[in-house]
Amino acid sequence: MPAASFDGALLVGAITALLAAVLAAITTRMRATGATAARVRHGASARALGAIGGVLAAAAAMRALAGADVQALEWWPGFPTQPFTLGLDALAAPFVLLLGLVSAVSFAAHASHGRGGHERLALHAGFVLALLVALVARHGVLFLLAWEGMTLLSAALVASDPTSARARRATYVYLAMSQVGAALIAGALLSLGARGGWTLEAMATAFATLSPGEASTLAWCLTAGFAVKLGLVPLQGWLPLAHPEAPAPVSAVLSGAMVSAGLYGMMRFAWQLPGSPPADWGTVLLVAGVVTALVGSVYAAVEPDAKRLLAWSTVKHSGLLAMALGLAALLHAAAQPALARVALAAAFMHAIGHGLAKAAAFLSVGEVAHVVGSRDLEQWGGLARRMPRAGVAAMVSVLALAGLPALSCFAGEWLLLQALLHGYSAGAGQLRLLAPFAVAGLTLATALALAACAKLLGVGFLGRPRSALADAAREQDPLVSAALLVAAALAVVAGLGAPQLLALLERPLASMLPSAPSDGLSAASALALTVAGASASPVGAAVSVALFSGVAVLLARLGRVRSAPRTAPSWTCGAPVAPRSQYSAHAFARPLRLLFEPVLRSGEDTATLQEGERYAPRRTHVRSGDARLLERPLLAPLVQSVLFVSEQARRLQSGQLHLYLAYLLITLVALLVWGRG
Amino acid sequence: MNTLELADWLPRSNAVNLLAGLFLLSALRAAGSRRVRGCISAYRWNSVALALIALVVALDTASRAVALAALLVLAIKAGLIPMLLARQVKQQEVLTRVALPTGMLVCGALVVLAFSQTRVLFGSDPSILASCLPVSVATTLVALFVMVTRRQALMQVLGLVLLENAIFLAAVSLTQGLPLVVEMGILLDLLAGVALLGLFVGRIEDTLGEGDVSRLDSLRE
Structure with a gap:
C-alpha cells in the first residue's frame, strides 16, 4: 500500500510541478518589466519546475514498467458519468517515460529569450501537461479534452512568431488537419461512451457488445484520427510545416513525444480496446x-x-x-x-x-x-x-x-x-x-x-x-x-x-x-x-x-610524430579559395533531386550565367518550386469542396437578427415535430 | 373553506385552465396588435395571468415561496417592465415583415402544432401542467415569431420578455415552483436585461433613425 501511494504521488508530483511551471511563467509575465533580474530568476524557476515535472513523470513511468499499477487521481467533475481518473498502466508507461525525458531536457534548454519568452515558456509547460494528461487519462472525455488542449497549445506555439507568414500558414494547415483528426476520434469515442461508459474498461466492454462491422468502423475512424498526429501519408502535410516553426524546445517535444502519442492512440484505442485490430x-x-x-x-x-x-x-x-x-x-x-x-x-x-x-x-x-x-x-x-x-x-x-x-x-x-x-x-x-x-x-x-x-x-x-x-x-x-x-x-x-x-x-x-x-x-x-x-x-x-577509430587516431598520431605538418597554399585551379567554393547543400542533394524528380515535381530550373568568362561561370541561378507530392491531387479537391460548402454556409450568416431568430424558431418547431425519439 | 379543501378543489376546477387561456390569448394579442402600446398592455395582461397561475400553484402546494414569487412577478413583470418599455415608445405603429393577418394565421398554426405535439410528449395527465405546458410551448413559439417578424428593436425586446414569461410558466407548472432564490435571480436578471436593452434600443434608434434592426446587417464584418 505505501508503495502504491508512492507511485501515485510521483505522477501527482509531475502534474503539480508542470502546473506550477505554467503559473511561475505566467506570474513572471505579469511582473513589472523593469525588474530584469527577477524576470530571469522566475523564468529559471519555471524551467526548473518543468524539468522536475518531466523527471518525476519519467520516474513514475519506470515504476509502472517495473510492475506497479499507478493510480493517481480521481476527480468527479459533476459530469453525469464516471469520475475522471488518471492512472499509469503498462501500455502508457513507455510513452510517459519518453515524454518525461524529452520534456525535462526541453525545459532545461528553453532559454526564454526575446519578446514573449515567458508566454512561450508557459505555453510550453501547458502543452507538456496536456500531453501527459492525454497519456495517463483513464476516462474518454478527459482524454478528448487533453488531446484537444495539446493540439491548441501547440498550435499557439507554432504561431508564436507573429511576423512570419510561413508560421501563420503552418498554423492554419496544422489546425485544420488536427481538427479533422480530432473530430474522427471524438466521434468514435463519444459513440462508444454513450453505449457503455466513459472509462477505458467500460469502452472495452462496449466494443465487445458491438457487431463486427460497427466495431471495425469505429476502429478505422480512430486509426485515421491518430494517423494525422503520426503524420502518415497522405495526412503528412502539416507535420513538416508546423514542427519547424515552433521554438526549438517545443519542436523537440512535438517531434519527440507528440508524434508517438499518435502511436499510443492507435495501440490503445484501435488495438487494445477492441481486443484485436480490425481485419x-x-x-x-x-x-x-x-x-x-x-x-x-x-x-x-x-x-x-x-x-x-x-x-x-x-x-x-x-x-x-x-x-x-x-x-x-x-x-x-x-x-x-x-x-x-x-x-x-x-x-x-x-x-x-x-x-x-x-x-x-x-x-x-x-x-x-x-x-x-x-x-x-x-x-x-x-x-x-x-x-x-x-x-x-x-x-x-x-x-x-x-x-x-x-x-x-x-x-x-x-x-x-x-x-x-x-x-x-x-x-x-x-x-x-x-x-x-x-x-x-x-x-x-x-x-x-x-x-x-x-x-x-x-x-x-x-x-x-x-x-x-x-x-x-x-x-x-x-x-x-x-x-x-x-x-x-x-x-x-x-x-x-x-x-x-x-x-x-x-x-x-x-x-x-x-x-x-x-x-x-x-x-x-x-x-x-x-x-x-x-x-x-x-x-x-x-x-x-x-x-x-582508436587505432586510426593512434596511427595518425604516430605518423605526425614522424613527419611534422607542413603548411602550404591549397591548389584550386587558380580561383581564389572562398567559402562559396565548398559543396553547397543544394549541390549535395542535386543527384537525389534529379533521380526523384518524377516524384518530387519541384520544377527545378538551373540557368548558368557566363557573363564573358568562358570557363568559370560567374553565377548560377537555381529556381526550384516547393515540392508538394500528393498534396495537389489528393487534397486539392477536398479543399475546393470545403471552400464551396463554407461559401454556401456564409449565406446563412446574413448578419440579420431576424434570420437568426427564425433559425431558432425553425429548429424549435422541427424538434417538436421530429425530436420525440 | 380551509386549505385542504382548497387543495382538493383547485386541480378539478377550471381556474387554471381559464388563466392559461388568458395567458395564451394575451400573447396572441401581442402578436396581432397594430399599436406598440397595445402590445405592451397585452404583455401586462400576460404577466398578470402568469402571476395568478403561480398563485394558484402556491395555494395548491401550500408553498409560501411560490406565493412570494407570484407577488414578485406581479410587481416586476406586470408593473415595472411594462413601464420601462412604455417609456421607450417613440413610434406608435408596429412595423412588420409579414402582414399582420398572415402573421396571425402562422401563429394559429404554431399554437395547433404546440398543442398536438405536447400532448404526444406528456400524454393526458390530469394535473395542473396538462393545461399549462402546451400553453407555455405555444407562447414560446408565438413570442419567437414576434421577435422574427418585427422590425423595431423595441418589439423584439417585447418578444423576448414574452418568451421569458412562457418559460417561467413551464417552470412553475412542471416543477410546482422553483426555489425562491432561483426565481428572484431570474427576475432580477430580466429586470436588468430590460433596462439595458431599453438603453440600447434608445441608442439604436438614435443611430439608425427609426430603430429598424434590419439595417443592422451593415455591421457584418
Whole structure:
C-alpha cells in the first residue's frame, strides 16, 4: 500500500510541478518589466519546475514498467458519468517515460529569450501537461479534452512568431488537419461512451457488445484520427510545416513525444480496446508506413532548411513506427505471436529511440539556427568548431537518426528488419507478398536518411562558414549547452542500453499481446531473438567502433610524430579559395533531386550565367518550386469542396437578427415535430 | 373553506385552465396588435395571468415561496417592465415583415402544432401542467415569431420578455415552483436585461433613425 501511494504521488508530483511551471511563467509575465533580474530568476524557476515535472513523470513511468499499477487521481467533475481518473498502466508507461525525458531536457534548454519568452515558456509547460494528461487519462472525455488542449497549445506555439507568414500558414494547415483528426476520434469515442461508459474498461466492454462491422468502423475512424498526429501519408502535410516553426524546445517535444502519442492512440484505442485490430488493419498500416518512410526520407534528403529537414525525418520515422505496428498486427493475425511480439517491441523501441534522438537533434539544430539567425543550410558552415557543444550534440543525435549502431534508433530498426525477414519466411498470404517490398522500402529509406544526415552535418557543421553570421556564431548560454549534451547523452544511453530497455518493455508487450509466449525475445546483454535466431549487441558495436577509430587516431598520431605538418597554399585551379567554393547543400542533394524528380515535381530550373568568362561561370541561378507530392491531387479537391460548402454556409450568416431568430424558431418547431425519439 | 379543501378543489376546477387561456390569448394579442402600446398592455395582461397561475400553484402546494414569487412577478413583470418599455415608445405603429393577418394565421398554426405535439410528449395527465405546458410551448413559439417578424428593436425586446414569461410558466407548472432564490435571480436578471436593452434600443434608434434592426446587417464584418 505505501508503495502504491508512492507511485501515485510521483505522477501527482509531475502534474503539480508542470502546473506550477505554467503559473511561475505566467506570474513572471505579469511582473513589472523593469525588474530584469527577477524576470530571469522566475523564468529559471519555471524551467526548473518543468524539468522536475518531466523527471518525476519519467520516474513514475519506470515504476509502472517495473510492475506497479499507478493510480493517481480521481476527480468527479459533476459530469453525469464516471469520475475522471488518471492512472499509469503498462501500455502508457513507455510513452510517459519518453515524454518525461524529452520534456525535462526541453525545459532545461528553453532559454526564454526575446519578446514573449515567458508566454512561450508557459505555453510550453501547458502543452507538456496536456500531453501527459492525454497519456495517463483513464476516462474518454478527459482524454478528448487533453488531446484537444495539446493540439491548441501547440498550435499557439507554432504561431508564436507573429511576423512570419510561413508560421501563420503552418498554423492554419496544422489546425485544420488536427481538427479533422480530432473530430474522427471524438466521434468514435463519444459513440462508444454513450453505449457503455466513459472509462477505458467500460469502452472495452462496449466494443465487445458491438457487431463486427460497427466495431471495425469505429476502429478505422480512430486509426485515421491518430494517423494525422503520426503524420502518415497522405495526412503528412502539416507535420513538416508546423514542427519547424515552433521554438526549438517545443519542436523537440512535438517531434519527440507528440508524434508517438499518435502511436499510443492507435495501440490503445484501435488495438487494445477492441481486443484485436480490425481485419486488413496491418496491411494498410504497413503499406502506408512504407510509403511514408520513403516520402519522408526523400524530402529530407532534398530539403535545404535545417529544421524542416529534421521534420521530414520525423515523417520518415513515423512511417517506420506505422510499419512496425502494422507488421505486428499482420503477424498477430497470421498466428505468429512470438514474431508479433518482436514487431511490437520494435514499435516501442523505435518510438523511444527516435523520440530521444529527435529531441536532441531539434534542440541542438534549433539552438544553432537561433544563434546563426537562419535555418537555411546555405548560410551555415564551420559551426562544429564555433559551437563545439551544440556541434557534438547535433553530430551524435543526427547520426542516431540515421540509424547507426550503438545509437538510439538502431535497436528499433534492427528489430523491425528482423521481424520483417522472419515474418516473410514464416508468414502466410499477404506477408509473403508485402514483406519483400517493405524490406526494400525500409533499406532505401534508411539509406536516404543517411544522405540527409550527412548533408546536415557536412554542410552545416563542417567546412568553412558561408555567412558572416555563421562566422560570428558562439555558444551563448552554458546551461543550454549542457542541456544539449545531456539530451545527446540520453540518445547514446538508449542506444547502448537497448537490451535493458527491451527487458523493461515486458509488461507493455504482455498487455498488448496477452496470448503471446514471453520467450520471443531475451535481452541479456544483446538483443537476442530466440524466435529468429539473431542477435545484436550495441555495446559490442560501440566497443568495436571505439577500437577501430582508436587505432586510426593512434596511427595518425604516430605518423605526425614522424613527419611534422607542413603548411602550404591549397591548389584550386587558380580561383581564389572562398567559402562559396565548398559543396553547397543544394549541390549535395542535386543527384537525389534529379533521380526523384518524377516524384518530387519541384520544377527545378538551373540557368548558368557566363557573363564573358568562358570557363568559370560567374553565377548560377537555381529556381526550384516547393515540392508538394500528393498534396495537389489528393487534397486539392477536398479543399475546393470545403471552400464551396463554407461559401454556401456564409449565406446563412446574413448578419440579420431576424434570420437568426427564425433559425431558432425553425429548429424549435422541427424538434417538436421530429425530436420525440 | 380551509386549505385542504382548497387543495382538493383547485386541480378539478377550471381556474387554471381559464388563466392559461388568458395567458395564451394575451400573447396572441401581442402578436396581432397594430399599436406598440397595445402590445405592451397585452404583455401586462400576460404577466398578470402568469402571476395568478403561480398563485394558484402556491395555494395548491401550500408553498409560501411560490406565493412570494407570484407577488414578485406581479410587481416586476406586470408593473415595472411594462413601464420601462412604455417609456421607450417613440413610434406608435408596429412595423412588420409579414402582414399582420398572415402573421396571425402562422401563429394559429404554431399554437395547433404546440398543442398536438405536447400532448404526444406528456400524454393526458390530469394535473395542473396538462393545461399549462402546451400553453407555455405555444407562447414560446408565438413570442419567437414576434421577435422574427418585427422590425423595431423595441418589439423584439417585447418578444423576448414574452418568451421569458412562457418559460417561467413551464417552470412553475412542471416543477410546482422553483426555489425562491432561483426565481428572484431570474427576475432580477430580466429586470436588468430590460433596462439595458431599453438603453440600447434608445441608442439604436438614435443611430439608425427609426430603430429598424434590419439595417443592422451593415455591421457584418
